[in-house]
Amino acid sequence: MTNRIRLGMVGGGNDAFIGAVHRIAARLDDRYELVAGALSSTPEKARASGAALGLPRVYDDFKQMAIREARRKDGIEAVAIVTPNHMHFAAAREFLKRDIHVICDKPLTSTMADARKLATAVEASNALFVLTHNYTGYPMVRHAREMIAAGDIGKIRVVQVEYPQDWLTTAQDFKQAEWRTDPARSGAGGSTGDIGTHAHNLARFVTGLEVASLAADLDAFVPGRPVDDNGHVMLRFHGGAKGMLWCSQVAPGNENALRIRVYGETGGLEWAQEDPNALWHTPFGEPKRVITRNGAGAGDAAARLSRVPPGHPEGYLEGFANIYSEAADAIVAQRDGQPPASDVTYPTLDDGLRGMHFIDACVRSSARNAAWVTLPD
Secondary structure (H helix, E strand, O other): OOEEEEEEEOOOOOOOHEEEEHHHHHHOOOOOEEEEEEEEHHEEEEEEEEHHHHEEEOOOOOOHHHHHHHOOOOOOOOEEOOOOHHHHHHHHHHOOOOOOEEEEOOOOOOOOOHHHHHHHHHOOOOOOEEOOOHHHHOOOHHHHHHHHHHHOOOOOEEEEEEEEEEOOOOOOOOHHHHHEEEEEHHOOOOHHEEEEEEEHHHHHHHHHOOOEEEEEEOOOOOOOOOOOOEEEEEEEEEOOOEEEEEEEEEOOOOOOOOOOEEEOOOEEEEOOOHHHHHEEEEEOOOOOOEEEEEEEEEEEOHHHHOOOOOOOOOOHHHHHHHHHHHHHHHHHHHHOOOOOOOOOOOHHHHHHHHHHHHHHHHHHHHOOOOOOOEOOO
């Protein structure tokens, strides 16, 4: 393919888990070519990582990279930002003001102040901003969204969403825990910011509903931990639906158990990330039935994101790659001076801002003994 999007990366050195995931996602459908990077917080590590990955151009820092790439005729068209949360805004701003498209890991930033400044930078730029809430890229999540929009379960009454993990059950000190449990780098929310935002975003994406208010009870069960590692959140949605969200990183026996259940007036839907190719549908009064990815009953929204026949598993990496491919469609359309196709869907700045308001509301509610807090419309 000669029309690949020239991609850069900030953060995600060769020893970083999420950087490798983004690189795999970007190349899975052959839509991007990684040509430049500022891959670490120190010049020495950045150069070593760039050399290990065989990048043509390696920079000591992201500002230097943004300036030099913007001047090149063959400079990057998009950049993936995969740093700890507190660096998202500063890095994104440098590329946005040079009209380089930004694909940013979630959550949007570490603070509401930075989120608002980033929103201003996005609005002032001609570049696209994509947030990698990757679970929205799963085919059966798209199918569930399509079914709800079509009224297949009637008006929604109840939304139950959860994301439990167990990897922070103890105070064990290792690299990923170091910054994710540091509020100066992760933000005020611990599990709420890291995985609660995924659950919140999934609920919004699948149902099309927005949270009007919430009441949150957050805990740091591990002694001395400065951010929450468990959260119970009651939700009230615009339109009258009610919900509950549970996020935890201290739930032994759970790895990445993201799960959503939606109940309407005429039926229910259930999807679990650890069994991602199956969507359970129960029309009221009828037997429970399963719809499989690319199988009988799966709709167009799921089919356009599926790569292989039914029965061959697709999951985390493919879901991530679908976000990159949707972003590629939008970038190529803008390159050609055209709007993207109507079915191109990816998380945006608005999704990021709503995620930040969710974290902020949870922290404020919990500080007030789980008082109800209203979220912005």
